[in-house]
Amino acid sequence: MVPVLAQGELSNVHQSTTTPPEARYEIIQSQLAARWTFRLDRYNGEVMQLLLNKEKENVWEKVMVVDLPRIKAPIRPRFQIFTSGLAARHTFLLDTVTGKTWTLIFDSVPTREGEAEAPVFKPFM
Numbered sequence: 449m450v451p452v453l454a455q456g457e458l459s460n461v462h463q464s465t466t467t468p469p470e471a472r473y474e475i476i477q478s479q480l481a482a483r484w485t486f487r488l489d490r491y492n493g494e495v496m497q498l499l500l501n502k503e504k505e506n507v508w509e510k511v512m513v514v515d516l517p518r519i520k521a522p523i524r525p526r527f528q529i530f531t532s533g534l535a536a537r538h539t540f541l542l543d544t545v546t547g548k549t550w551t552l553i554f555d556s557v558p559t560r561e562g563e564a565e566a567p568v569f570k571p572f573m
Contacts, residue, residue: 470525478531484539486511488529491522495529495541497567512557513541513550513569541569 467474472491478484485498487508493516496508519526526545532538539552550569557566 472525474529476529476531478539479533480531484531486529488527488541490525490527492519493517493527493541493543495569511567511569515571516550516569517543517546517548540572 464475464477472489474488474490476486476488482498487496487498488494493513495511495513497511499507499509501507526543528542528544530538530540530542537552541550541552543549549572551572552567553570554565555568555570556563557568
């Protein structure tokens, strides 16, 4: 059910368009926070997260997906992201062909300076 808003009241619901069925890319944003905004390559499963760089500019930064299969010459959408309105930990990447599922966690990832905590999609057990 969509809430009825009084004049001047702001909606908490994010706006989006419908992704065309064969679209390669899709932007997904959790209702929890703009921090959880992702760009998904629906053909090969590559995920990017929207972040601010040092100059306070929006940039897409790659999110590690552990054991992501290499799709040779992808020709159609195959991957989907689901985000829950309850908690960021209920964010999942799904391979719609095989059913393989990854869950979003924070983990240590290699950086130029050593290691840092960052979001990572790990296979769901």
